[in-house]
Each structure stands twice: as C-alpha cells, then as structure tokens.
Amino acid sequence: AQRVTQPEKLLSVFKGAPVELKCNYSYSGSPELFWYVQYSRQRLQLLLRHISRESIKGFTADLNKGETSFHLKKPFAQEEDSAMYYCALRGNTPLVFGKGTRLSVIA
Amino acid sequence: GAGVSQSPSNKVTEKGKDVELRCDPISGHTALYWYRQSLGQGLEFLIYFQGNSAPDKSGLPSDRFSAERTGGSVSTLTIQRTQQEDSAVYLCASSFLWDDTEAFFGQGTRLTVV
Numbered sequence: 001a002q003r004v005t006q007p008e009k010l011l012s013v014f015k016g017a018p019v020e021l022k023c024n025y026s027y028s029g030s031p032e033l034f035w036y037v038q039y040s041r042q043r044l045q046l047l048l049r050h051i052s053r054e055s056i057k058g059f060t061a062d063l064n065k066g067e068t069s070f071h072l073k074k075p076f077a078q079e080e081d082s083a084m085y086y087c088a089l090r091g092n093t094p095l096v097f098g099k100g101t102r103l104s105v106i107a
Numbered sequence: 108g109a110g111v112s113q114s115p116s117n118k119v120t121e122k123g124k125d126v127e128l129r130c131d132p133i134s135g136h137t138a139l140y141w142y143r144q145s146l147g148q149g150l151e152f153l154i155y156f157q158g159n160s161a162p163d164k165s166g167l168p169s170d171r172f173s174a175e176r177t178g179g180s181v182s183t184l185t186i187q188r189t190q191q192e193d194s195a196v197y198l199c200a201s202s203f204l205w206d207d208t209e210a211f212f213g214q215g216t217r218l219t220v221v
Contacts, residue, residue: 009147043110044150044198044212086150094140094163095200095210099149 002027002091006098013077014106021072021101023061023087033063033070034088036097044086047072057081077105109133111213113199119219120189128184128216132201139182140202140210141174145195153197156182189220 003026013019025031033050048056050063050070061072070087082105087098112131120126132139141153152166156176167173171189176182186193196217200210 006149043214044200046209049209088150093165094138094152094155096152097142097150099147 002031002089002093002096004087004089004096004098006085006087006101008101009099010102010104012104012106015079016076019072019074019077019081019103019105021085021087021103023070023072023098025068025070025087025089027068027089027091029091031063032090033061034090034095035059035061035070035072036086036088038084038086040083047085077103079105079107081105111199111201111211113197113213113216115216116214117217117219119221122191122220123188125185125187126189126218128186128197128199128218130182130184130199130201130213132180132182132199133211134180136201136203136211137179138202138204138210139176140200141182141184142198142200143195144198144215150198153184186218189218191220194218194220 005024007022035047036044037047038044059072059074061070063070084100084102086100088095114129137158139156143151154174155163171187174184196215198212198215200212202210
C-alpha cells in the first residue's frame with residue numbers, strides 16, 4: 001500500500017531561519033515524490049518533484065530511499081512561504097497525499 | 108477554459124439531501140481525480156478516471172458516493188443522503204496522462220451539510 005506521512009501539522013519558524021518539512025513514505029516499488037503547496041485563497045499547485053532535482057522558490061527536496069524520506073528544505077524562510085504544504089506519492093495508483101503541514105513564517 | 112473549473116464554489120445542503128458537484132478539467136487532459144480536503148485529514152483520494160478505462164473507485168468512503176465522467180471530459184461527483192461528516196472541500200484535478208508529472212487542481216467546492 002502507498003502511504004505518505006507528514007508528522008508535523010504546524011511548523012512555525014522565524015523569517016531568515018532554515019526550514020525543513022518532513023515527509024516519509026511507504027511504497028515497495030520505485031516511487032515518484034512531489035511537494036504541492038496551497039497559499040491562502042489559492043489553488044493547490046505543484047511546487048517541485050524529485051525527478052527534476054530542481055530548486056523552486058529556494059526550496060529543495062532530496063529523495064532518500066534508504067530512509068524512505070522526501071523532506072522539503074529551505075535555508076532562509078521568507079514570510080511569503082507561509083502556506084500549507086503537502087507531500088505526495090505516485091506509485092502504481094494515483095497521487096496519494098499526506099495530511100499536510102502548515103508552515104507559518106514569523107516576521 | 109485555462110484551468111480546472113469546479114461548480115458550485117459553495118454548497119449548503121440539508122442532511123439527507125443529495126448533491127452533485129461538477130468538474131470541468133483542462134481540455135485534452137485524459138486523467139481526472141477527485142479528492143476530499145478536510146481539517147486534520149489532508150487530501151483524501153476518492154476516485155480516479157483515466158481515458159476510457161474503468162475508474163479507480165477505491166477511495167470512495169461509502170456507497171452514497173459515486174462519480175461519472177461523460178465523454179471523457181466533464182465529471183460529476185454525487186453524494187446521496189448527505190451526512191454532516193460529508194462537510195469538506197471537494198477538489199478536482201486533471202493531468203494530461205495518468206502518469207503525467209503535474210496534476211492541476213480546481214478551486215474546490217466547499218460543501219456544508221446542516
């Protein structure tokens with residue numbers, strides 16, 4: 001079965017501090033991992049995907065198959081990063097999402 | 108349209124009534140997904156359509172929930188005999204292929220059962 005776990009419901013950090021949003025997954029095959037973000041009053045949208053190994057808005061995420069993790073990181077948080085973040089996995093079934101982490105960046 | 112469109116944006120219904128939620132995917136997208144978003148539960152997968160294949164209904168929470176997709180385009184999610192626990196935001200998403208990298212989401216329908 002596919003499962004995504006985001007252990008933190010809420011994460012508060014000060015502006016300029018590093019951010020790490022945790023994501024662990026369960027899947028026996030080779031997964032595709034994603035981070036989606038939902039800003040206030042906006043639609044859920046793709047932030048980044050592990051296969052492209054890109055940095056979007058300063059965020060990066062590395063797939064660690066040994067630890068079955070795909071944590072989202074940013075070295076210096078900005079106020080505009082405040083949003084709801086969802087980790088998602090696609091295996092042999094459609095996208096499965098975690099319960100999300102609300103990031104609050106305090107000025 | 109330019110994106111996934113859902114209607115209505117908000118729906119208030121009385122317990123026991125049936126409701127229909129509509130989703131217009133991006134033109135040309137063959138994959139369509141329905142999710143339910145509620146506080147503390149994140150995004151719960153409901154049902155998935157891919158082209159002419161049989162839909163994946165594994166996420167539907169009960170037989171009161173059903174969905175159809177006509178002509179490979181518009182989809183309707185129907186909830187019969189609504190209950191208060193059905194109150195949530197229902198999200199629709201579409202992608203070009205089932206294994207396409209990005210799913211594009213609609214703005215959602217907020218359902219409130221009173």
